[in-house]
Amino acid sequence: MNKELYRIVENKLVATDTYKLVLAGNGNVDGEFVHIDIPGYYLRRPFSICDADEGSLTLLFKTVGEGTKALAALPVGTSLNVLTGLGKGFDADACRKEALLVGGGLGAAPLYPLAKILKNQGKSLTVVLGFNKKEEIVLEEEFRTLCNSFYFTTLDGSAGIKGFVTDALKLLQPEFDYFYTCGPMVMMKAVCELLKGPGEASLEERMGCGAGFCYGCSIQTKNGPRRVCKDGPVFNKEELLW
Amino acid sequence: MVKDLSVNLCGLQLQNPVIPASGTFGFGEELSGNLDLNVLGGISLKGTTREARYGNPTPRIADCESGMINSVGLQNPGIDVLVNEKVPALRKLYNGCVIANISGFSVDEYRECCTKADGCEGIDWIEVNVSCPNVHGGGLAFGTSARAAAEVTAAVKAVCKKPVFIKLSPNVTDIVEIARACEEAGADGLTLVNTFLGMRIDIARRRPVLANKMGGFSGAAIFPIALRMVYQVAHACKIPVMGCGGVTSARNVIEMMMAGASAVQVGAENIRNPFACPEIIAELPSVMEELHIDALKDIIGTV
Numbered sequence: 001m002n003k004e005l006y007r008i009v010e011n012k013l014v015a016t017d018t019y020k021l022v023l024a025g026n027g028n029v030d031g032e033f034v035h036i037d038i039p040g041y042y043l044r045r046p047f048s049i050c051d052a053d054e055g056s057l058t059l060l061f062k063t064v065g066e067g068t069k070a071l072a073a074l075p076v077g078t079s080l081n082v083l084t085g086l087g088k089g090f091d092a093d094a095c096r097k098e099a100l101l102v103g104g105g106l107g108a109a110p111l112y113p114l115a116k117i118l119k120n121q122g123k124s125l126t127v128v129l130g131f132n133k134k135e136e137i138v139l140e141e142e143f144r145t146l147c148n149s150f151y152f153t154t155l156d157g158s159a160g161i162k163g164f165v166t167d168a169l170k171l172l173q174p175e176f177d178y179f180y181t182c183g184p185m186v187m188m189k190a191v192c193e194l195l196k197g198p199g200e201a202s203l204e205e206r207m208g209c210g211a212g213f214c215y216g217c218s219i220q221t222k223n224g225p226r227r228v229c230k231d232g233p234v235f236n237k238e239e240l241l242w
Numbered sequence: 243m244v245k246d247l248s249v250n251l252c253g254l255q256l257q258n259p260v261i262p263a264s265g266t267f268g269f270g271e272e273l274s275g276n277l278d279l280n281v282l283g284g285i286s287l288k289g290t291t292r293e294a295r296y297g298n299p300t301p302r303i304a305d306c307e308s309g310m311i312n313s314v315g316l317q318n319p320g321i322d323v324l325v326n327e328k329v330p331a332l333r334k335l336y337n338g339c340v341i342a343n344i345s346g347f348s349v350d351e352y353r354e355c356c357t358k359a360d361g362c363e364g365i366d367w368i369e370v371n372v373s374c375p376n377v378h379g380g381g382l383a384f385g386t387s388a389r390a391a392a393e394v395t396a397a398v399k400a401v402c403k404k405p406v407f408i409k410l411s412p413n414v415t416d417i418v419e420i421a422r423a424c425e426e427a428g429a430d431g432l433t434l435v436n437t438f439l440g441m442r443i444d445i446a447r448r449r450p451v452l453a454n455k456m457g458g459f460s461g462a463a464i465f466p467i468a469l470r471m472v473y474q475v476a477h478a479c480k481i482p483v484m485g486c487g488g489v490t491s492a493r494n495v496i497e498m499m500m501a502g503a504s505a506v507q508v509g510a511e512n513i514r515n516p517f518a519c520p521e522i523i524a525e526l527p528s529v530m531e532e533l534h535i536d537a538l539k540d541i542i543g544t545v
Contacts, residue, residue, distance in 0.1 A: 001276045003517055042461055043305040043514055067305065083516070206301040208312065209513045211276070213268035215288070215317045216303040216513075218296070225296045225317060230272075 001085045001211050002029070008078045009056065011071075016135045018106065019072045021059045023080065027052040032087035032110060032202070032233055034059070035210035036080055041067045044083065046207050046229070048110035048182075050139075057084075060109040060138060086210050090180050090200060090234050092117045100176035100199075102165050102191050103129045104183020108139050110202055111182055115146045124148045126174040130165035130187065134158035149174065166190045185242070192237040202234045245527040246537035249283070251482045251504045252405035252430050254366060256283040256339055259538060260495060260523050263486050263509035264289050264343035264369065264409070265314065269328040273516060274335045281520050284339030286433075286507060287328065289371050290359075291344075292351045294320035299453040304442040309461025309488070310510055311440045313454035316345055316374060321355045325362035333364040340364055343409070345371040346394075352384075353397045360402040370398055373411030373436035374458075385411035385436070388423035395427035405430040407484060412464075412471055413439050421475040433484040433507065434475060435468045461510035464488040469501050476502020476543055490518070492525035496533065502543040 006025035014020045034057065035044040045067050051058035063069045074080075092114060099118045101111045108129050118125055126149040131137050133156045144150050152160040153168045161168045165187060179199035181191045188201040205228040208216030212230025219226055221239045226232060247258035261284040267273065270285045279285070297317030304311040319328070324342065332340060342359040346352035352370060359368050372385035372394055384390045395408055408424040410417060412435035421432055437458025442451040450456075468487020476483045485503025489495060490511045498506045511518040526538070535541055 001516065003515070037514070041305060042308055043303070043310050206303045208303045208310070209516060211272070211516055213272040213516070214266060214303075214312070214513050215268070215297070215314050216312060217300060218302075218314075218317055219300065220296055 001083055004082055004084055006057065006080050006082050008074055008076050008080065011074060011076060014060070015138050016133070017063045018136065018138055019061055019063070021061060021071070023057045023059070023082070024055060025057070025082075026084070027054050027056050029057065029084040031085045032089035033210075035083040035086055035207070036071070037082070038067050038071050039074075040070060043208065044210060045071070046086070046210050048202070050109040050112050052113070060106055062106055083210060087229060087233050088231065090114045090202065092121060094198070094200070095123055095178035098124045098176045099126070100174050100179040100195070101125065101127045102169070102179060102181040102183070103127070104165060104187040105131060105136065106138070107181070107183030107187075107202070108143070111180060112139055112142055114180060115143060119146050126176060128152070128165050128168050128172070128174070130155075130168070130183065132156065164190070166194050169194055189242045192240065199237050200234050201237055201240065203228050203232050243536060245530045245535070246539070247523070247526055249504055249539050249542070252367065254339055254405075256505060258283040258523050258526065259499065259503070259505040260519050261286055261339070261341070261484065261505055261507045262512055262519050263507035264341075264371065265312075266509045266512040269324075270332040270336060271328070277517055277520050279336040280338065281523055282336075282338055283505060284341055284366075285332070285336065286341040286343050286369055287324070287332075288318055289316050289343045289345045289374060290318045290321050290324045290355065291316055291346060292321055292355055294318065294323070301451060301453055302457070304451040304457065306440070306442065306459065306461065306463070308463035309459055310513065311442060311452065311457040311459050312437070313452045313457030315454065321358050325358050325365070329362055329364040339366045341367045341369050341407070343369045343371050345374055349394055349397045352394050353401055356398045356406070357401045360404050365404065367405045367407060368398070368402055369407045369409050369433055370394060371409045371436070373409050373413075382411055382413065385420065386414050388420045391420050392423040392427040395424045395429050399428035407431040407433045409433040409436055410475075411436050412467065412487070417471050418474050418478045421479050425479045425481050429481060431482045431484065432475060432479065433486055435464075435471050435487045438464060438467070460488070462488050462490050465490070465494060469498060472498060472503050473501040473545070492522050492529040495522060495526065496529060496535070496538075496541065499538060499541050500543070500545040504542055
């Protein structure tokens with residue numbers, strides 16, 4: 001864990017209520033998420049890392065509350081105090097050769113850096129992303145260039161396959177030896193129950209410290225209490241009680 | 243001139259008065275890779291009970307204006323794991339004052355846990371939490387009655403050779419009455435204050451933010467109230483007070499000490515800034531210089 005300063009170089013609306021935030025600073029960070037001190041708010045807010053290069057981090061976030069609305073309103077040039085190096089991410093090595101990635105909404109964001117790693121490891125990628133409607137779709141082009149097979153669903157049928165990601169999975173019956181999922185809890189639960197193979201899911205929880213010492217985000221698992229921020233956010237599906 | 247940050251409490255010299263408060267710093271080892279624990283005056287470990295506890299369901303954390311509410315509910319691995327695993331692990335990393343924080347649901351449980359903590363070599367002081375607002379039928383119930391707080395204090399003192407601090411709740415009408423009752427029952431020191439019972443509602447979903455509905459409010463917003471209580475208690479009692487509540491800076495530390503605190507605990511600020519304690523300690527000498535203070539111990543209770 002490190003506390004570092006970043007400067008906003010891009011903060012723009014890219015889909016319904018969805019912002020792309022590019023932060024200039026150290027892009028060579030470990031971990032799954034960053035914890036951002038939003039000016040005017042007491043607790044930090046956690047965000048998955050969607051992309052990184054040497055000099056920047058890219059995040060996608062949705063304006064779901066006051067804190068994220070305030071973040072969306074920050075102009076380019078604003079300095080942000082950020083904790084980096086947090087959370088245990090996806091285990092790309094758990095997949096032998098065929099990976100299935102299933103995202104719901106902004107759950108697509110942390111799957112993108114995973115897809116890049118899997119691709120570099122020479123593994124085949126099937127990606128299924130689910131959204132409520134066409135206007136919410138993110139990262140379509142990014143995933144399309146990486147994947148062997150790319151599908152998306154919308155609940156209202158305005159683009160892609162109509163329905164939930166689980167409807168698409170039933171329809172497509174994709175081949176895989178390991179799956180990875182991130183999205184709303186109900187979606188991940190349905191995905192983990194539907195897919196018979198091994199896999200892992202990235203959870204979300206209200207957090208305090210984000211670094212494993214306040215125990216504010218602990219969930220019960222088959223192996224006892226686990227901190228979403230430190231022992232996760234990614235957990236093996238066999239561990240989860242939902 | 244080199245500034246003297248040291249303080250003496252209950253026969254122990256601390257290199258400085260800054261101590262992360264219980265529940266905001268885990269068992270110390272969680273942070274060992276990120277900061278030098280050995281700069282800390284002491285560490286108050288996460289509240290521990292006889293049995294292991296998962297605590298309350300999530301969400302357990304709510305953001306507030308200048309503070310936060312938690313309803314963690316004393317998640318801990320139990321007293322045996324504390325004394326056999328957590329404290330020995332911390333002792334490999336940390337040489338300063340280690341404070342075990344003990345909670346319970348009955349006088350017997352407090353007595354049993356404190357006996358074990360007293361027998362654990364790595365623990366210097368025992369802090370008895372009679373003020374947790376997040377568990378039912380225990381914790382706070384002992385801290386809101388002078389008679390019950392005195393009963394726990396006497397029971398614990400009867401089995402402990404180590405200094406015992408009683409951690410008091412601010413959710414009372416007259417904190418001085420309870421502080422005096424603990425002092426008369428034999429407490430070696432007092433820690434105050436724990437969190438204030440609070441609540442937030444998600445107005446879009448029309449339900450409480452916390453799964454447990456209510457929780458303990460802490461953070462910068464409570465500093466003036468905590469300071470007032472430290473001032474009242476420190477002037478009414480002879481035993482040392484560890485001041486706690488909303489401390490975020492070296493200036494707050496000095497203010498708490500002027501009010502009568504012999505040491506100062508930093509709580510919620512650690513949660514928004516894990517480096518808060520080392521930063522406050524590093525900031526102290528320059529603030530002392532500005533205020534013409536040579537030794538921190540000289541300012542205790544001077545207001």
